[in-house]
Amino acid sequence: VTRPRLIAGNWKMHMLAAEARRLAADVATAAAARPSVQVAVFPAYTALAAVREALAGSRVFLGAQACHEADHGAHTGEVSAPMLADAGVSIVLCGHSERRAAGESDASVGKRARAALRSRLRPLVCVGETLAERDAGQTDAVLARQFAAAFADVAAPELDAIDLAYEPVWAIGTGRTATPETAAAAHASLRALLVGKFGAAGRGPRILYGGSVKAGNAAELLAAPDVGGLLVGGASLDAAQFRPIVESVQEPST
Numbered sequence: 001v002t003r004p005r006l007i008a009g010n011w012k013m014h015m016l017a018a019e020a021r022r023l024a025a026d027v028a029t030a031a032a033a034r035p036s037v038q039v040a041v042f043p044a045y046t047a048l049a050a051v052r053e054a055l056a057g058s059r060v061f062l063g064a065q066a067c068h069e070a071d072h073g074a075h076t077g078e079v080s081a082p083m084l085a086d087a088g089v090s091i092v093l094c095g096h097s098e099r100r101a102a103g104e105s106d107a108s109v110g111k112r113a114r115a116a117l118r119s120r121l122r123p124l125v126c127v128g129e130t131l132a133e134r135d136a137g138q139t140d141a142v143l144a145r146q147f148a149a150a151f152a153d154v155a156a157p158e159l160d161a162i163d164l165a166y167e168p169v170w171a172i173g174t175g176r177t178a179t180p181e182t183a184a185a186a187h188a189s190l191r192a193l194l195v196g197k198f199g200a201a202g203r204g205p206r207i208l209y210g211g212s213v214k215a216g217n218a219a220e221l222l223a224a225p226d227v228g229g230l231l232v233g234g235a236s237l238d239a240a241q242f243r244p245i246v247e248s249v250q251e252p253s254t
């Protein structure tokens, strides 16, 4: 069984509750028009409750941008996976490059993915190289290192509940989108890592592309081999830009 394409909107540190509620309602309308596509939004923690209400009865999954590796404890300012599940979240980003840049280590990303799985949240594990790493020819080595740490404690049957996102850091927020060929090469590397570690089960997870996805490049990225969806930042903040990205999915993933 192949999973449907996933179009995900990472709202990052944007949107007060009232705006988030309006945007979520528009995303729900867009998702209703494309029943073969899965859609998820990742609001800030403070907007989760409002967005949960706005999405009630819709097909859109409620996501969170990170979770802590512990279920509870003396971790001021952090939010745990059980708290997110309690808030109605079903999917959580693990290891977004902006979190890694703020100090999340490779090993911590693995622990956070485990915490998500413990709380029956779906980890969307983000990996990707910087421009300096790409220029130094280290892209595959970086992906391998990030993958190994993130999946260190994952067992093959758990892959049903996990997806990945390839987000080259040089493409995030820069307007410099990876070409479909560049994305496909990285996705092929990640797929080889999955199958190398998990065998046939490694074919299951979707690998989303993220980094300057817009309505104008979504279709060609989705047409590239093994692009299982898109993780959209800036263009997910405006329904008029996000809706055509959702609508650019033409057929079920193969």
Ligand code: 13P
Residues within 6 Å of the ligand: 010, 096, 167, 171, 172, 173, 174, 175, 210, 211, 212, 213, 231, 232, 233, 234, 235
């Ligand atoms: P942009 O689409 O704004 O480049 O952001 C990508 C991203 O980081 C999504 O998680």
